Amino acid sequence: MNEFEQKLKEALDEKTAGLDASTLSRLRQAREQALDTPIPWWRTLHAGATVNLGGVLGRHAAPAATALGLLVLVSLLMLSSLSSNNRMAENGDLELLEIISLDTDLELVEELDFYHWLEEQASRDMNQ
Amino acid sequence: MPEAISTTFMDTDSNPKARTQSPGLERFLAEVERRALVMAEIATHSREEALDLVQDSMIAFVTKYGHKAETEWPPLFHRILQNRIRDWYRRSAVRSRWKGWLGFADDEGDPIQTAPDPRFATPERELQRDESRDAIAAALGSLPLRQQQAFMLRIWEGLDVKDTAKAMGCSQGSVKTHLFRAMQSLRGQLEEYR
Structure with missing residues (x-):
């Protein structure tokens, strides 16, 4: 930094140091207000902090699942009304509704391939 | 943890x-x-x-x-x-x-509004300092905004070129150009305070 730039910088520093008490007080209030601003929860998702996902999910999972289920149900009913001329569709709808309302273990559905493979292994062992 | x-x-x-x-x-x-x-x-x-x-x-x-x-x-x-x-x-x-x-x-140029407050009168030396400070502030205020920003962030705030470019939302080359022009203009305007 050359002498001229230094002089300019010092003049600005002096201007800053010469701010009156009322302005400084307002600045402090502005800072306090900013610091008291609530942070949206998604901004807290960073390395320095973890979100209590269990609590969040526990609180919101049930209503969200109900809403999703209703949405799926309404969508299915709307789709079925479009193809109501098809006799087989009625049976299909009933089946789907049954699947949706069925209290099946989700693990079984998700790991269907694994259970299929397990069954194959079991029958192969029996044949041997 | x-x-x-x-x-x-x-x-x-x-x-x-x-x-x-x-x-x-x-x-x-x-x-x-x-x-x-x-x-x-x-x-x-x-x-x-x-x-x-x-x-x-x-x-x-x-x-x-x-x-x-x-x-x-x-x-x-x-x-x-x-x-x-x-x-x-x-x-x-x-x-x-x-x-x-x-x-x-x-209405921004109302002379009564902009007149200095007599309560803050200072001795002569202080007054000269104030004048020079005000002249510098006025010269900076008269710069085009981008030049002003480049000066404030680079020279006063001490950010490097990369961070200044980030703060200004422009390229590093633009920062250098704006700063060069700002300094040229300030040297011309503040000849007596150099």
């Missing part, structure tokens, strides 16, 4: 406050707020407008970037502040255009 923060989707009152999220924020803002005010005041020629801009910038900064690493704070804060100043420029340009079309006089 990071501390767990309980959160809600809807109830913002129970969300964490900025000060609890990062204790260093208060120190950073306290350190930067005065210079931010002077920058905004030189740009807007109004302390009230400057205070509003700084307050808006601080709120936006803590809610958007408070969680970032402390080393990233200076360019991010200045980016927000400089954007706010630029928005203010745009709004005031539109306002004065409307005033011009509608034939209203601009």
